[in-house]
Amino acid sequence: MNSSFDVIIIGAGPAGLILAYSLGKNRLKALLIEQKPMELIGEKTCGDALGFDRTEELKDLIQIEEPNPEVICAILETAHLSSENKFEISIPFQCRTINRLKYGQQLLKNIQQFSTVSILTETKVVEPIITNDKLEGVVIRNKEGKKSKFYAKIIVDCSGYTAIIRKQLPSNLFPKINQVGREETIVSCREIIQTKEEHSFQKQMRIELHPELPPPGYFWIFSKGKKKLNIGVGWLINEQNKKIKPSVILEKIRKKIFPECTVIKHDTDLLPGRLPLYSMVGDNFIVCGDAAALANPINGEGHGPALISGYYAASTIISALEREDFSERSLWKYNVEIWKKFGYLGSMGIAIHKFLKKYPISDFEYLFTNGIITQEDVNNILYDLGYKPSIFNKFIKAMKRPKLMLRLVRMILIARKIEKLCLSYPTEEKDFNKWKRKMVKLELREL
Ligand SMILES: Cc1cc2nc3c(=O)[nH]c(=O)nc-3n(C[C@H](O)[C@H](O)[C@H](O)COP(=O)(O)OP(=O)(O)OC[C@H]3O[C@@H](n4cnc5c(N)ncnc54)[C@H](O)[C@@H]3O)c2cc1C
Numbered sequence: 496m497n498s499s500f501d502v503i504i505i506g507a508g509p510a511g512l513i514l515a516y517s518l519g520k521n522r523l524k525a526l527l528i529e530q531k532p533m534e535l536i537g538e539k540t541c542g543d544a545l546g547f548d549r550t551e552e553l554k555d556l557i558q559i560e561e562p563n564p565e566v567i568c569a570i571l572e573t574a575h576l577s578s579e580n581k582f583e584i585s586i587p588f589q590c591r592t593i594n595r596l597k598y599g600q601q602l603l604k605n606i607q608q609f610s611t612v613s614i615l616t617e618t619k620v621v622e623p624i625i626t627n628d629k630l631e632g633v634v635i636r637n638k639e640g641k642k643s644k645f646y647a648k649i650i651v652d653c654s655g656y657t658a659i660i661r662k663q664l665p666s667n668l669f670p671k672i673n674q675v676g677r678e679e680t681i682v683s684c685r686e687i688i689q690t691k692e693e694h695s696f697q698k699q700m701r702i703e704l705h706p707e708l709p710p711p712g713y714f715w716i717f718s719k720g721k722k723k724l725n726i727g728v729g730w731l732i733n734e735q736n737k738k739i740k741p742s743v744i745l746e747k748i749r750k751k752i753f754p755e756c757t758v759i760k761h762d763t764d765l766l767p768g769r770l771p772l773y774s775m776v777g778d779n780f781i782v783c784g785d786a787a788a789l790a791n792p793i794n795g796e797g798h799g800p801a802l803i804s805g806y807y808a809a810s811t812i813i814s815a816l817e818r819e820d821f822s823e824r825s826l827w828k829y830n831v832e833i834w835k836k837f838g839y840l841g842s843m844g845i846a847i848h849k850f851l852k853k854y855p856i857s858d859f860e861y862l863f864t865n866g867i868i869t870q871e872d873v874n875n876i877l878y879d880l881g882y883k884p885s886i887f888n889k890f891i892k893a894m895k896r897p898k899l900m901l902r903l904v905r906m907i908l909i910a911r912k913i914e915k916l917c918l919s920y921p922t923e924e925k926d927f928n929k930w931k932r933k934m935v936k937l938e939l940r941e942l
Pocket residue numbers: 505506507508509510511528529530531537539540541542543544545618619620621653654655656657659683684685727764765766783784785786790795796797798799801
């Protein structure tokens with residue numbers, strides 16, 4: 496195989512696959528490197544929920560087919576957030592559960608039609624090649640343990656939470672690209688379970704709060720068919736919960752709700768739980784998907800963002816190749832697009848984390864059970880940027896807990912400020928430091 500390419504993509508997850516597809520469509524010479532064997536591309540520990548909006552958007556953008564019928568496990572018609580018999584709020588979110596392996600294989604088949612895209616499987620990328628302060632390529636190790644080098648004009652890290660290249664970039668050469676801290680990471684355990692009879696969660700997606708969960712933990716139940724479910728727990732790691740094993744907590748809750756089920760699969764994994772990296776580009780470098788911290792910090796939705804980021808990275812790369820300019824400046828547009836989309840969507844999640852850090856889950860429940868947060872508020876907060884809740888009525892309802900109410904209002908205001916800042920991401924790198932200072936200040940602001 497030739498050792499020089501336009502683009503090297505590390506990782507054939509959703510981000511890497513869409514990127515490879517988009518580049519192949521434009522007849523660019525790309526190398527996709529994946530550590531798994533070809534037939535396992537797509538396999539991933541996941542809740543398996545994928546929103547309709549993401550794949551519809553991709554179809555519009557690059558005319559790639561939506562998941563085939565055999566990829567889909569169940570259409571989830573309702574989504575709810577609830578706490579054991581205390582409150583239940585419906586979430587306006589439309590999605591389905593899928594078989595991730597089959598969807599990965601579907602995307603892979605689409606790529607294999609392009610002769611300009613080479614795929615190297617069972618091959619691990621181990622480190623970047625930096626010569627004279629320039630990122631030039633990657634060192635790989637094949638399954639026999641043999642190392643070799645590949646070079647490209649642009650290197651794209653799509654290796655998921657591992658972020659194998661991003662983590663090894665020297666900070667003096669890539670000062671704008673930050674890392675993901677331990678306390679910005681979600682640890683999550685999921686199981687695929689089989690019930691004896693048809694379960695009572697048909698076509699449902701549920702996020703539940705349970706007393707067994709360490710704060711700020713959540714438990715999910717996603718239907719995967721008449722007798723099959725994807726269940727799991729997850730929480731943002733902090734000082735208090737860092738030693739608690741998610742598998743132990745999941746087992747406790749599973750035994751309570753599904754005492755008779757059979758566990759088919761059981762895995763624990765990590766994902767980012769913060770806003771996107773402040774910058775996701777450098778000279779000759781782009782980072783996508785989980786490696787760029789694009790999963791939604793409050794619900795862990797990262798599959799759709801990874802797919803879409805693959806598309807945005809490709810469109811930026813195609814323009815950069817036309818200009819023959821692979822500098823940070825030439826790739827900057829990607830930052831603006833990603834922050835406008837996924838920074839914006841994660842803003843409320845960051846503000847809710849602040850609230851949950853300060854108050855126990857029982858206080859969160861109090862807000863719902865006493866009608867201080869209503870179903871209407873949830874719909875409006877999610878979809879209306881200018882929404883101002885009727886504070887007066889809420890203060891009357893929250894008379895016994897004025898501080899709690901005050902912090903709730905501050906939480907919404909902080910989220911709104913973060914949203915606005917996401918929408919005004921600097922279009923030129925020279926304004927980056929000023930913008931970052933403002934964002935960090937908001938992220939650190941106490942409720
Ligand atoms: C428990 C759990 C539940 C989740 N539930 C949901 C959900 O219900 N819905 C949702 O939208 N999102 C969910 N997510 C998040 C979602 O799975 C990720 O956001 C998404 O898979 C990210 O895609 P990606 O392409 O960035 O990375 P990944 O899917 O992680 O793909 C990265 C690829 O890179 C490869 N790779 C890694 N290192 C190397 C290397 N050194 N060399 C070569 N190849 C390498 C990996 O093998 C992998 O194939 C969940 C995550 C977890 C952990």
